[in-house]
Amino acid sequence: MLSLAIGLFLIGAFLGFFNRKLSYFVAFLASLLSFVIGFNAEFNGIVYKKIFPVIFSISSGLFVDKLGGLFLMIASVSWIAVSVFSMDFGENYRKRMAIFVNLAMLGMLLILAAFDGVMFLIGWEIMTIASYLLVVEHDGAYKEAFQFLAFSEISTMSLILAFVFLYSSINSLRIVEVHSQSVLFLVFASLAFIIKMGIVPFHTWLKEAHSKAPSNVSALLSAPVTLMGVYGLTRVIYITGYTHSWGILAIIFGSVSAFWGAMEAAAAKGLKVLPAYSTVENNGMILAALGLSALAYSFSKESTLYEFAFMTAIILSITHTIAKTLLFLSIGEAKEKLHEESIDNVRGIHKSVGKIPAFGVVISGLSFSAFPTLLGYVAEWMLLESIFQSYQFQSILDRVVSSTGGVFLSLAMGFASFSMIKLIGYSALGYHHEKKAKPMPSLFMHLSEIFLMGLIIGISFFATIVFVKLGYAKFVIGALGVPNGWLIASAKPVFGVISPAFFVLVVLTLFFVPFVIYLNKRKRTKKVVSWNGGLALNDDEYFTANAFSFIVEYILRFVYRTKEVRRDKEAFVVISDVFESVYAFLVKVVEITSYNISKFIMNGKIYFYLLYILVIFVGIFVLFGRV
Amino acid sequence: MKPWTIYGISKRITESFKKTEQPVERISIFKKSLHVFPIDVSNDNSLNFEISALASPQYNIHRFGIFFTDSPRHADILLVLGKVSEKMIEPLKETVNQMPEPFGVVIIEDEDDVGISAKDLGLKNVVGYFNKKLDAENILSVLLNIMEG
Numbered sequence: 001m002l003s004l005a006i007g008l009f010l011i012g013a014f015l016g017f018f019n020r021k022l023s024y025f026v027a028f029l030a031s032l033l034s035f036v037i038g039f040n041a042e043f044n045g046i047v048y049k050k051i052f053p054v055i056f057s058i059s060s061g062l063f064v065d066k067l068g069g070l071f072l073m074i075a076s077v078s079w080i081a082v083s084v085f086s087m088d089f090g091e092n093y094r095k096r097m098a099i100f101v102n103l104a105m106l107g108m109l110l111i112l113a114a115f116d117g118v119m120f121l122i123g124w125e126i127m128t129i130a131s132y133l134l135v136v137e138h139d140g141a142y143k144e145a146f147q148f149l150a151f152s153e154i155s156t157m158s159l160i161l162a163f164v165f166l167y168s169s170i171n172s173l174r175i176v177e178v179h180s181q182s183v184l185f186l187v188f189a190s191l192a193f194i195i196k197m198g199i200v201p202f203h204t205w206l207k208e209a210h211s212k213a214p215s216n217v218s219a220l221l222s223a224p225v226t227l228m229g230v231y232g233l234t235r236v237i238y239i240t241g242y243t244h245s246w247g248i249l250a251i252i253f254g255s256v257s258a259f260w261g262a263m264e265a266a267a268a269k270g271l272k273v274l275p276a277y278s279t280v281e282n283n284g285m286i287l288a289a290l291g292l293s294a295l296a297y298s299f300s301k302e303s304t305l306y307e308f309a310f311m312t313a314i315i316l317s318i319t320h321t322i323a324k325t326l327l328f329l330s331i332g333e334a335k336e337k338l339h340e341e342s343i344d345n346v347r348g349i350h351k352s353v354g355k356i357p358a359f360g361v362v363i364s365g366l367s368f369s370a371f372p373t374l375l376g377y378v379a380e381w382m383l384l385e386s387i388f389q390s391y392q393f394q395s396i397l398d399r400v401v402s403s404t405g406g407v408f409l410s411l412a413m414g415f416a417s418f419s420m421i422k423l424i425g426y427s428a429l430g431y432h433h434e435k436k437a438k439p440m441p442s443l444f445m446h447l448s449e450i451f452l453m454g455l456i457i458g459i460s461f462f463a464t465i466v467f468v469k470l471g472y473a474k475f476v477i478g479a480l481g482v483p484n485g486w487l488i489a490s491a492k493p494v495f496g497v498i499s500p501a502f503f504v505l506v507v508l509t510l511f512f513v514p515f516v517i518y519l520n521k522r523k524r525t526k527k528v529v530s531w532n533g534g535l536a537l538n539d540d541e542y543f544t545a546n547a548f549s550f551i552v553e554y555i556l557r558f559v560y561r562t563k564e565v566r567r568d569k570e571a572f573v574v575i576s577d578v579f580e581s582v583y584a585f586l587v588k589v590v591e592i593t594s595y596n597i598s599k600f601i602m603n604g605k606i607y608f609y610l611l612y613i614l615v616i617f618v619g620i621f622v623l624f625g626r627v
Numbered sequence: 628m629k630p631w632t633i634y635g636i637s638k639r640i641t642e643s644f645k646k647t648e649q650p651v652e653r654i655s656i657f658k659k660s661l662h663v664f665p666i667d668v669s670n671d672n673s674l675n676f677e678i679s680a681l682a683s684p685q686y687n688i689h690r691f692g693i694f695f696t697d698s699p700r701h702a703d704i705l706l707v708l709g710k711v712s713e714k715m716i717e718p719l720k721e722t723v724n725q726m727p728e729p730f731g732v733v734i735i736e737d738e739d740d741v742g743i744s745a746k747d748l749g750l751k752n753v754v755g756y757f758n759k760k761l762d763a764e765n766i767l768s769v770l771l772n773i774m775e776g
Contacts, residue, residue: 528725531698534666534718 001040002048002062002113005033009106016098023098024086027105031079034072034109041069043469051115063115063176067238070470071231072112074318075224077455078325079105084448085329086216088441092336093214097137104130104220111228117163117173124159124228128152131225134217141212148209151202155195162188166239180239186246189236197229197283200257201579207264210276215332218272222279222328223321230286230317237290242297242306248401250291255405255412257284262415266422267553267560267575269546271335271343274423275327278368281412282320285383288405289313292386295398304474304492305389311472312382318459319379323364326452330360331427333445337437343423343545348432354442360449361428367456369417373504375460378488380413381498385490418552426545431529433539460500464488546573660692661774664702664726668719668745670709670737673760678708680763693770699725704754704773706766707734710742723750733769735761 012026040046041064051061064072083101090097103126110123128149135145162185167173169182198206210218240246261280268274293309334349334357335341350358367376387406393399459466464476464486474492478484482499490496529537553562553575560575601608665678681688682695696702699722711719723732731754734745738759746756755769 526728528700531700531725534721534725536717536721 001033001037002050002064005030005037005109006106008033009102009109013099013102013106016095016102018095020090020095020098021087023102024083024090027083027086027098027102028080030102030109031076031083031105034079035076037064038069038072038074038076038112042066042073048113049115054118058118058173059116060118060173061115062110062113062119064113065176067234068112068176068231070314071227071234071317072109074321075108075112075227077452078219078223078227078321079108081325081329081448081452082216082220084444084451085219085332087444089214089216089332089336089445091441093137097134097214097217100130100134100137101216101220104134104225108224108228112231115174115176117166117175120175121156121159121163124156127225127228128156131217131221134220135209135213137214137217138212141209144205144208144212147205151195151205155192158188158195159192162192175235175239178239179241182240186236186240186243190233190246190250193229193232193236194253194287195229196232197226197287198257198280199253199284199287200260200280201582203257203261203280204577204580204583206280207273207276207577210279210328211270211272215272215328215335218276218332219325219328222276223325226279226283227317227321229283230290230313233287233290234313237294242294244295244298247291247294247298248397250294251288251401251405252291254284254286254288254291255408257281258288258412259284259408259415262412262419263556263559264577265419266415267549268419269342269344271331271341271346271427272328274343274419275324275331278327278416278419279320279324281416282316282324282368285380285409285412286313286316286320288409289316289383289386292390292402292405295393295402296390299393299395299398303389303392305386305392307472308382308389308475308490309386311467311470311475312379312386314470315375315382315463315466316379319367319375319456322452322455322459323367323376326360326449326456327364327368329445329452330357330364330449333357333442333449334361334427334437337440338435339438343426344542345539346427347430347542348435349428351432352435353437354446356446356449358428360453362424363453363456365420365424365428369420370413373457373460373500373507375456375463378460378463378498378500382488382490383409384413385496389491389495418549422545422548426548431542461504463500660694661704661770662694662696662702663704663706663770664696664699664722665706665708666699666719666722667708668710668715669712669742671739674708674735674737677761677763677766678706681767686763686767688767688770691771691774693774699723700727702726703730704770705730705732707732707745707750710736710739711745711748712742716743716748719745719748719750731755731773733757733773735766 008026008030012023012030015026016023037048041048045066048062048064051059051063053059083105086098086101090101107123107125107127107130110126111120112123114120114123132145132149132152135141135148163173165182165184165188166175166180169180169185170178172178195202206222210222213221258281261277261282261284265274265277265281268277289309289312293306293313296303296306296309299305330349331346334346334353337353338346340346349361363374367374370377370380384406387402387409390399390402390406393402467473467476467488468485475489476485477487477489477494477497479487479489479494479497482502486501487497487499530542532541550573553560553573556562559578561578562573562575565572565574667675678695680686688694699705705723705726707719729752731752732750733755734750734753734757736744736758744758754773757765757769761769
């Protein structure tokens with residue numbers, strides 16, 4: 001079955017030379033098959049195993065266990081949506097995009113099904129290179145794509161080093177069902193996966209690549225590709241066990257990353273830059289949850305906090321993967337149909353493009369801002385509950401780290417809501433300015449968006465069932481009038497509870513009458529454009545998204561480096577990511593040094609070259625001249 | 628109408644005031660105070676003088692509870708001054724569109740031949756139409772009539 005899925009992806013890649021639609025359809029079939037594999041491995045206990053020896057004691061192969069199956073299930077949901085979406089969307093791009101989409105998915109499948117380091121690296125590289133070629137599909141995105149490739153290759157090199165240390169530690173390259181205490185493996189593997197997840201300070205590539213890539217590729221890059229980083233980290237935890245210091249570092253990096261990502265997202269102006277920064281934020285939250293899990297485990301095995309924190313990371317991953325795919329797909333449809341790049345210019349998607357993509361933006365955005373009854377609400381509630389429970393920690397260091405991390409994460413949630421309100425209000429809703437969308441076949445696009453919307457609402461409603469199925473039945477109880485099996489508790493002696501399903505029911509019953517009254521009253525409200533002395537308003541005279549977030553940019557001008565730039569009698573307010581300037585400085589230093597060295601060595605003077613020959617000649621005689 | 632300023636002055640001016648003969652459609656929705664937004668759609672400036680005279684101590688229309696607003700969004704009555712020039716047609720229509728409902732429109736045209744008669748524009752909720760120059764006293768009486776209903 002596993003080889004069938006791989007074969008299907010290869011066939012899909014091959015079909016990409018002839019027919020785009022067919023190729024994406026095959027990718028859809030293969031993703032569906034991957035979902036079935038993941039489902040079987042996770043819930044039915046079937047282990048897919050295919051191992052063959054390579055050289056010496058190294059044997060390579062495929063292996064899907066419970067953990068790999070879980071992540072395969074999450075990732076394949078995103079693959080299904082992206083491949084269905086691309087059946088229409090891909091028509092605007094070249095045929096080779098179909099090939100690379102298939103290959104990128106194949107690479108991810110190999111990562112999730114890798115038995116050993118070699119197969120993992122093969123998958124990692126297939127995914128990276130296919131993603132690089134996909135980013136290049138957007139015209140003029142060479143710089144961004146190269147930046148993406150540079151960071152990815154740093155990640156790969158770090159991973160190779162990690163596997164070297166793993167081999168020296170346990171004399172085998174297999175990554176499943178092994179245990180190793182190698183610290184260097186932990187450090188380098190974590191570094192590799194953290195770069196892939198886009199954790200601060202390794203996040204600059206993510207913004208550039210995601211905002212430039214075609215939208216289905218952005219969805220692919222943002223959701224499943226960063227999920228590979230999460231999978232890698234959990235796999236590392238399975239290999240090395242929970243480490244206390246790793247947990248502390250993960251919380252620090254994760255919470256800072258969440259805060260930084262949310263803060264930059266609040267000030268972002270590009271239509272796809274904002275979701276890209278939101279990816280940084282979400283991955284930071286996932287990392288912090290994993291770190292909290294490690295911290296809680298080393299503190300006490302009796303407390304259920306480590307399991308709950310781990311579950312938080314899983315639910316956050318599910319939320320991030322589904323909602324971010326939906327966000328990028330919905331925004332991508334609008335962006336492609338309207339040919340616009342900034343948040344301001346796509347206002348009124350619901351009128352100009354369609355109800356379904358607008359609703360997709362609203363649902364996913366609300367999910368990211370933890371709106372009750374959506375999946376993100378469950379996830380972020382779990383994260384906050386995990387942090388609250390860190391009062392159990394005895395050591396001062398643990399307490400300081402977890403509570404400070406908690407402060408950063410809560411701030412991140414606030415900023416995330418702010419940025420998502422900005423995105424929803426200025427793209428999906430608002431005046432539409434008589435914009436005409438480019439006609440485009442959009443049946444499959446809408447199908448995949450509806451599919452993802454249904455998942456966001458459905459998984460949230462049946463969150464308790466997900467808990468039970470994933471093997472965390474002890475967190476599901478019944479109390480406070482909620483029947484057994486519909487309430488999620490955050491700890492074994494009950495600490496905090498939530499029931500998304502009953503929340504929906506209560507909200508629906510309680511707010512039905514006010515809603516009807518509101519609907520009746522709403523018709524009496526007159527809606528007009530802003531008063532401009534009776535003159536018609538231009539597009540740029542509306543209250544813009546920049547104006548919406550300017551107050552934040554101004555108050556935090558020390559962090560954002562807010563600057564006013566005057567050019568051609570016009571003034572702009574620009575902000576900059578500090579880390580970008582750090583990388584720019586590094587690039588400058590490297591360029592200057594390499595230029596100077598090359599100018600000194602290869603200076604075009606013939607006697608210098610003669611001198612080199614002479615020096616090497618003498619050197620060889622000195623070194624090897626012994627008779 | 629209940630004059631609420633200093634007794635002597637207010638009473639004298641109020642009582643000696645003659646209402647206009649032209650009938651005004653009954654509007655009883657503007658309770659107590661009346662907010663007016665004047666818009667100049669190309670008159671020969673004399674109407675503007677009359678309007679500014681209304682706010683002077685001589686007429687002091689605030690004592691009746693009549694106020695000028697800066698935006699049609701706060702106004703009950705739109706006072707259209709002059710015959711509409713072509714360029715002002717769209718702004719005038721937009722201004723009428725911006726009025727909160729319910730609202731009334733009073734049109735005062737001067738006798739110039741310049742511009743289009745506002746009758747042809749088909750503005751809605753017109754409660755008064757005058758096609759001759761009114762002085763401040765007449766305008767005040769129109770507004771008071773509307774206020775009383």
